[in-house]
Amino acid sequence: MNSHHASIATIPDAMKERVAGAVVATPLQYLNALELVEALACRQRYLVIQEAFYRRSDFADLPGFSDWQRVDVIPADRPTPRSGRYARFVIDLVADFVAHRRVGRVFNDWPVLDQAIIGNPHEVLQQDFASRSGAGDLLICEDGTSSAVFDPSVESRSRRLRRRVLGVRDDLLDHVWWYTAYPQGRRSQRLLLNTYAFLRSQLSQRCATSREDSEIWFLGQPLVEFGVMSAVAYADVIRSIARDVYPGRRLRYLPHPREWPDCLARLEADTGVTLARRSGPVEIELIRCARPPARVGMLYSSAFQTCHTIFAGAIPFDVFEPGAWELAPDNGETRIMRDCYAYFREHVRPPHHFFHQDASLGWARLEVGQENLTEGG
Known part of the structure; x- marks a missing residue:
């Protein structure tokens, strides 16, 4: 354990070489999920791409894409209403039900999962995936800065209602593992540190000396x-x-x-x-x-x-x-x-x-703290 972040742990051996399923919506979520399944040495790995702002083609040339046993796609596009929170809520809820049925079909085609991996704890679809997976372990691959400041206590009323309509229990995220490059200030959470070791090992082209x-x-x-x-x-x-x-x-x-x-x-x-x-x-x-x-x-x-x-x-x-x-x-x-x-x-x-x-609309460079960016960094 680290003295500054007591909840950081090494991956227990019992969690390794299992069957894992992941759902991601962005390439960054994908890279973090890939790092995790490699760190877990998963025996089998399955992937769902939540197609909203990215398509499957945006992931196809990323590292490790061909190594997944199966890749499924769940379209998540939805129209954007020009006015009214109620209209937004209804559109989101209808889209949630469509995605909910697609998630069920995915699990019918997959084996039983030991581990469920989600890329964004804010997403109702991804929480629904985790809830219905039946996996013994739930792991969150943080989605950058938005997850670094994630606080379920300030979740919007709309998201809470949508989750409850789908049957996602309120305590779903209470006992998760966070696989994160942002360990600071998370003493109450179970953390696994993401150092991007796998990605570094796969980069055939290093940063050129010429700039x-x-x-x-x-x-x-x-x-x-x-x-x-x-x-x-x-x-x-x-x-x-x-x-x-x-x-x-x-x-x-x-x-x-x-x-x-x-x-x-x-x-x-x-x-x-x-x-x-x-x-x-x-x-x-x-x-x-x-x-x-x-x-x-x-x-x-x-x-x-x-x-x-x-x-x-x-x-x-x-x-x-x-x-x-x-x-x-x-x-x-x-x-x-x-x-x-x-x-x-x-x-x-x-x-x-x-x-x-600053007040004059100029840009002032600040002297900043010297705390390490990452554990041991």
Whole structure:
């Protein structure tokens, strides 16, 4: 056990070489689930892809995809109502019932599972998968920063109602294992530390010694789409970062899958950034590129933690915290951002940098804490 995080454990031998089934919705969730089934040395492994913002084709070239005994797909697209929480709830509930029946058909075709692995504890479909799996062990592969601040006590009323309608019990997540790269502050949870050992061992192409010094990658976030910032405010933030922090360098903007095409087109026109086609997680993009960028900028993203773990600081990251006046105060995503920035303030350290937007709308680099990013790091 670690002295700072007493609940971190090594994987018990009794959990190894079993039959596991996983459900994921994003490539990052997939990479974390892959790490876990490798660490567990699973005798058999089965996978469900929850197709919402990503399709099966987005996973097909990721490491280890051909090693699953079976890969099933559950479509999770749903229309977005333009008004009314009630309309949103009804649409979500209908989609839940459709997915619920598909999950049942998947389990009819799978063997009995010893372990159920989910990629996002917020997702009703994934909780339903875990509840119906009958597995003896439930493990959560954290989905980056959103899971680092997961607190079931603040779950929305809509999600609670949807879970109860489907028959998912309220105590489902009370005795889970968390497989995580974010162990800090989780003393009450059972933790298994994800060091991305398998992914590192599979990377045939190491980070090149030559670097594209004139190029900066910037990771987009759907803050306009989520109602956190207006399109004008978001463009102003990106423009000021390019002008004040990276003058004379090309800013290559990697869109988030949830950013809308019309918003991206307007952002490109208003800021002069270069939009990039992103085919997978930035962790994989950084491995594939022949010459890595000088730095990677972001507002907030789990990529900071995973890239630090994988590359050990070889890829420098810059984290930018917009001023509070730029953000919608009552938005749920804003609350997540505040928690994430509190985490980053404690753990971003050289060669990475943390910038905060000051009252003059400029960017000030902060001196930050020296606590290790990962156990033993």
